[in-house]
Amino acid sequence: MTTIKDVANYANVSVATVSRVLNNKGYISKTAEEAVLKAIKELDYRPNSVARSLYHKTSNMIGLLMPDITNPFFPELARAVEDVAMSYGYTVVFCNTDEEMEKEKTYFEALKQKYVDGMILTTSNMDSTKYDEFDIPLVALDRIISERIPTVVSENKKGAMEATQHLIERDCKYIAHLRGPVGVRPADDRYNGFIEIAEKEGIGYVTADTQFSIELAEEKTLELFQSHPEIDGIFASSDVTAAGAMHALFKLNKQVPQDVKIVGFDGIPLGTMLVPSLTTIQQSIYKMGEKATQLLIDQIEQKAIDTYYHEFPTSLVVRHTT
Amino acid sequence: MTTIKDVANYANVSVATVSRVLNNKGYISKTAEEAVLKAIKELDYRPNSVARSLYHKTSNMIGLLMPDITNPFFPELARAVEDVAMSYGYTVVFCNTDEEMEKEKTYFEALKQKYVDGMILTTSNMDSTKYDEFDIPLVALDRIISERIPTVVSENKKGAMEATQHLIERDCKYIAHLRGPVGVRPADDRYNGFIEIAEKEGIGYVTADTQFSIELAEEKTLELFQSHPEIDGIFASSDVTAAGAMHALFKLNKQVPQDVKIVGFDGIPLGTMLVPSLTTIQQSIYKMGEKATQLLIDQIEQKAIDTYYHEFPTSLVVRHTT
DNA sequence: ATTTAGGGTGTAACCGGTTACAGATGAGGT
DNA sequence: ACCTCATCTGTAACCGGTTACACCCTAAAT
Numbered sequence: 001m002t003t004i005k006d007v008a009n010y011a012n013v014s015v016a017t018v019s020r021v022l023n024n025k026g027y028i029s030k031t032a033e034e035a036v037l038k039a040i041k042e043l044d045y046r047p048n049s050v051a052r053s054l055y056h057k058t059s060n061m062i063g064l065l066m067p068d069i070t071n072p073f074f075p076e077l078a079r080a081v082e083d084v085a086m087s088y089g090y091t092v093v094f095c096n097t098d099e100e101m102e103k104e105k106t107y108f109e110a111l112k113q114k115y116v117d118g119m120i121l122t123t124s125n126m127d128s129t130k131y132d133e134f135d136i137p138l139v140a141l142d143r144i145i146s147e148r149i150p151t152v153v154s155e156n157k158k159g160a161m162e163a164t165q166h167l168i169e170r171d172c173k174y175i176a177h178l179r180g181p182v183g184v185r186p187a188d189d190r191y192n193g194f195i196e197i198a199e200k201e202g203i204g205y206v207t208a209d210t211q212f213s214i215e216l217a218e219e220k221t222l223e224l225f226q227s228h229p230e231i232d233g234i235f236a237s238s239d240v241t242a243a244g245a246m247h248a249l250f251k252l253n254k255q256v257p258q259d260v261k262i263v264g265f266d267g268i269p270l271g272t273m274l275v276p277s278l279t280t281i282q283q284s285i286y287k288m289g290e291k292a293t294q295l296l297i298d299q300i301e302q303k304a305i306d307t308y309y310h311e312f313p314t315s316l317v318v319r320h321t322t
Numbered sequence: 323m324t325t326i327k328d329v330a331n332y333a334n335v336s337v338a339t340v341s342r343v344l345n346n347k348g349y350i351s352k353t354a355e356e357a358v359l360k361a362i363k364e365l366d367y368r369p370n371s372v373a374r375s376l377y378h379k380t381s382n383m384i385g386l387l388m389p390d391i392t393n394p395f396f397p398e399l400a401r402a403v404e405d406v407a408m409s410y411g412y413t414v415v416f417c418n419t420d421e422e423m424e425k426e427k428t429y430f431e432a433l434k435q436k437y438v439d440g441m442i443l444t445t446s447n448m449d450s451t452k453y454d455e456f457d458i459p460l461v462a463l464d465r466i467i468s469e470r471i472p473t474v475v476s477e478n479k480k481g482a483m484e485a486t487q488h489l490i491e492r493d494c495k496y497i498a499h500l501r502g503p504v505g506v507r508p509a510d511d512r513y514n515g516f517i518e519i520a521e522k523e524g525i526g527y528v529t530a531d532t533q534f535s536i537e538l539a540e541e542k543t544l545e546l547f548q549s550h551p552e553i554d555g556i557f558a559s560s561d562v563t564a565a566g567a568m569h570a571l572f573k574l575n576k577q578v579p580q581d582v583k584i585v586g587f588d589g590i591p592l593g594t595m596l597v598p599s600l601t602t603i604q605q606s607i608y609k610m611g612e613k614a615t616q617l618l619i620d621q622i623e624q625k626a627i628d629t630y631y632h633e634f635p636t637s638l639v640v641r642h643t644t
Numbered sequence: 645a646t647t648t649a650g651g652g653t654g655t656a657a658c659c660g661g662t663t664a665c666a667g668a669t670g671a672g673g674t
Numbered sequence: 675a676c677c678t679c680a681t682c683t684g685t686a687a688c689c690g691g692t693t694a695c696a697c698c699c700t701a702a703a704t
Contacts, residue, residue: 107408115370335654
């Protein structure tokens with residue numbers, strides 16, 4: 001491996017001069033610069049970024065912590081993060097936490113030891129004060145952790161209200177809500193939005209707790225219909241959950257949208273692949289990923305951050321399940 | 323940040339002794355060891371892995387190059403890679419190349435500058451000899467690049483044959499194959515497997531070229547039915563493509579599986595979410611990711627690699643589209 | 645009493661960069 | 675002629691670890 005010393009020797013200058021050329025810093029004579037550039041070219045030299053990191057305590061890497069890339073909501077987010085990061089010369093290290101606090105801690109430690117410049121969190125299982133202790137730039141994405149951490153989320157409550165309203169406009173009389181994980185703010189907000197409209201419109205409703213798993217959603221839907229056969233509308237907390245509900249309806253021999261109408265939440269590609277395709281509340285997933293990454297890089301590069309809380313609008317996309 | 327020097331001072335020993343304790347190397351007295359361990363604990367010391375890397379000339383990172391994490395085939399692969407990597411103390415940098423040679427080159431350079439220890443390739447758009455030039459451990463996953471690079475793929479041809487046979491057993495008389503990208507070996511192998519069985523069984527068939535996009539698959543399916551309304555079976559080169567075909571059939575008002583039967587390829591979760599759920603050729607996606615990562619780490623750690631070519635069995639999973 | 649050998653420890657060089665600092669040179673101002 | 679200052683360059687310390695080597699100590703062997 002060619003080192004800066006090799007280049008210095010070859011160009012008959014000191015390592016300091018080579019470093020100056022590399023970083024365009026300080027005074028360099030034309031002669032020296034040319035000699036160095038020639039040496040770099042002929043020796044095919046690339047600076048060792050580990051050595052650089054050691055000195056600068058910086059790695060040009062950012063960490064992306066998410067529950068599970070296998071959950072179809074995250075690939076698009078990850079994609080956006082990576083696109084923006086790369087355009088600024090950062091690389092992305094990605095970590096699946098499975099919502100386990102232990103894993104989260106392990107990754108935090110591992111990444112800190114590698115001098116990652118910052119982290120994007122789409123998962124938060126440690127005590128919220130813990131995050132402030134790590135003195136490393138953070139951004140919360142699709143989660144709300146603490147007001148000290150810049151945050152990017154959707155207008156979850158508003159979206160949920162719109163979804164519920166839509167089902168009512170489509171003549172649903174008794175609506176079930178498949179609620180997301182209790183305690184996760186976006187899911188709670190959707191729940192609250194649903195309740196608010198259902199109460200306001202004085203319509204019949206039930207709710208059931210689910211996670212983001214298709215199997216559980218199917219199971220819960222079957223249970224709901226056992227106790228409430230009059231359900232004619234479902235608002236699912238995520239598109240994956242909606243897919244689970246559709247399976248249950250298939251088993252129950254209910255026609256979608258004739259017998260039961262369904263609205264999901266997320267707007268992931270899965271929705272368009274389902275047959276019939278899924279009416280859903282579209283989040284600006286890619287844009288949220290972009291914004292979060294931008295916010296992180298701004299912090300890393302010490303730029304002032306104007307707003308700490310960013311809410312992205314959602315939109316109702318009517319497809320074939322309503 | 324606490325350094326090894328702080329620990330040494332606190333424990334009243336030299337940095338060498340601390341390092342020996344950390345790495346369990348050389349002679350250490352019980353007294354010294356205890357003092358060091360106590361210091362480490364009380365100062366909450368973690369060795370700086372960048373400094374370690376500098377000495378050991380490794381970054382403990384591996385690169386994962388894939389076309390697009392947004393394509394539902396890749397998250398599971400990525401997940402497996404990350405799981406195994408992390409269990410060996412490696413972190414994963416992920417890169418989306420969009421099958422563009424330029425991007426691939428850029429990432430290769432960027433990662434080499436960061437001295438990643440190795441890379442897993444699920445995409446290959448450079449000249450195959452180019453890869454040999456980079457003297458860095460590589461593994462080809464779901465791609466075949468060169469026999470000098472350890473390779474992990476599915477039994478694509480065999481799987482395709484099984485899929486075709488299955489459609490014939492289900493009484494299909496005229497089968498369409500939605501072929502994957504020409505020139506990509508796994509896709510070509512599936513095509514060849516299909517042709518071989520179709521010819522052998524003397525059944526009617528057509529093929530159409532697609533990519534891994536749902537829209538294109540839908541479009542091509544519509545075209546196929548226009549020219550060949552007698553099609554009663556479809557073997558799609560991927561599950562995403564199969565989903566596209568299902569959309570087309572929905573538009574054409576054809577019942578699945580009554581009028582047309584469909585078999586996909588991949589076994590991604592999407593298949594179970596579709597209604598009706600998709601019969602498919604299941605690849606051991608996770609296991610392939612594990613194996614590839616293991617092969618990469620073996621190379622990095624200079625272990626001998628017994629076999630360079632690994633084929634994973636596929637299996638027919640019969641669900642509701644056949 | 646003197647070797648000998650193994651246990652235990654610290655010093656300093658090293659990994660490959662960056663940069664503070666000091667010294668050298670030469671042009672321009674007084 | 676002397677001073678000032680900008681330009682240019684090299685030496686060496688530093689980032690935070692690892693380890694070769696030298697040295698000391700003690701107990702067993704001769």
